[in-house]
Amino acid sequence: MATGVYTPSIHITETFHLRDSIAIYGGFAGTETILEERDWIANPTVLSGDIDGNDITDPDGVVTTTINIIGNNSSNVVTGHNITHTAVLDGFIITAGKGGGGQSIGYCQSCGGGMYNEMSSPTLTNLTFRGNLAVVGGAMYNTNSSHPSLTDVSFDSNRAVERGGAVYNKSNSNPTLTDVAFTFNTVGGFMPGAGGGMYNQNSSPSLINVVFAHNTSGMNNAASSPVLNEVIFDSNSGRGMTNVANSTPSLTNVRFYHQTGRGMQTLIATQC
Template sequence: MKTFCFGMVLSIFAVSFLSAQTPGAGNILYVKKGSSGNGTSWEDALGELSEALSWASGWDPANEGMLRIWVAKGKYLPTSDETDRNASFQLVNGVHVYGGFLGDRGTEGDLYTRDWEKNETILSGDIDRNDKAQVINDPNTQIIGKNSYAVVNGSHAEGRAVLDGFIITGGHVDENSKMKCGGGIYNSNGKPTLRNLIVTGNISLQGDSICNVDSGSPELTNVKIVNNR
């Protein structure tokens, strides 16, 4: 009986936690590093992109329309578990994720007011938090320890899944990974739309930092791939 009650408490807590996320006007979910809100505005933003994408994984674009996730500058990790190397930022159909915001209500009420090059929004595989740089330019010397195998995963996502305005860095595919490529972005039968990205400082056993297998074919616009191994 005690075990059952404890399980019920955990279940209720998990449901209430997930249901707390709420898009604001225009189906926009706001993310700002260090915040602890429910995502309805910059003042009440979620603190982690991984939290927003986890909630958005059940999004139904056919009935709910397109969901936008606006992300303010800062460094984001795909998990808080420093041992979970399989963790990635999983792209979702019908969800458009935009980085490069300052996170200011007064100046950023429109997508076109962001500056993704100035306001660096970093998606990093540095889950054990010990790399020698925020943005990796020399993966041979700056990646330390055990990072995520792939920072972003676009597998099974379609063109309605969009990632736009980010630096993707610190992914590390090694001999322990089931996949042999794609430290930055991995696509298995994925066709996401990728725009305004810098993919830098990732390590893969084969190929470069973007890997497409099983008919994976993302649409790339203004994607810069540099300093990967």
């Protein structure tokens, strides 16, 4: 797809559906002759939930903070339902999702403003999720055994009203994240264990070379056992990591710097 801004349609329930055996690539200027010539940084290709066309954006059409979302927006900008790793999304900015509308067409409209995955394991590469909003999982919501693979992905300035400012993993959803950054993601009302970066509930993702910085709390684990290798928690408000409900994370070369609360805390509680 060529550089530009693309919206699903004019109704909040409309979404970009990923499909098996279909790879979608962004970052083209329109003059390339082979895939390798594209440049997704120089040629930003934006999937936006701004269906009214009235959000406040940067020159590329990207909402840089959720307070600039105005009026009606797509509840889930991108959706995966019962898809495998053969569904590929590569080289896009996903922005301006506004998940807050309850349940419709089989999907939780309050979950995953940027992307909603159910029973799905898409391959996600060279993506930026910025300025997305939802009740839970501001940028991404993975549920019911969804195991997406994320490589070279950034989550910046997304917000959830309750939990998982950037990502919420639920019900045995175990994504793999490699070279991923979580920055300036927030949760409303700020609870230290609400997972401004990531909230895991009965889910155990694998993280390799991941950074959580300047989020309102880094990661919360509830009945979850994530595996972290070469992960940095830096300057997050509250705790870097909170573990409840018998969560047992595996940590290798994990570092905590400059948290305003404790680096990691394990609590005897059912949920936080």
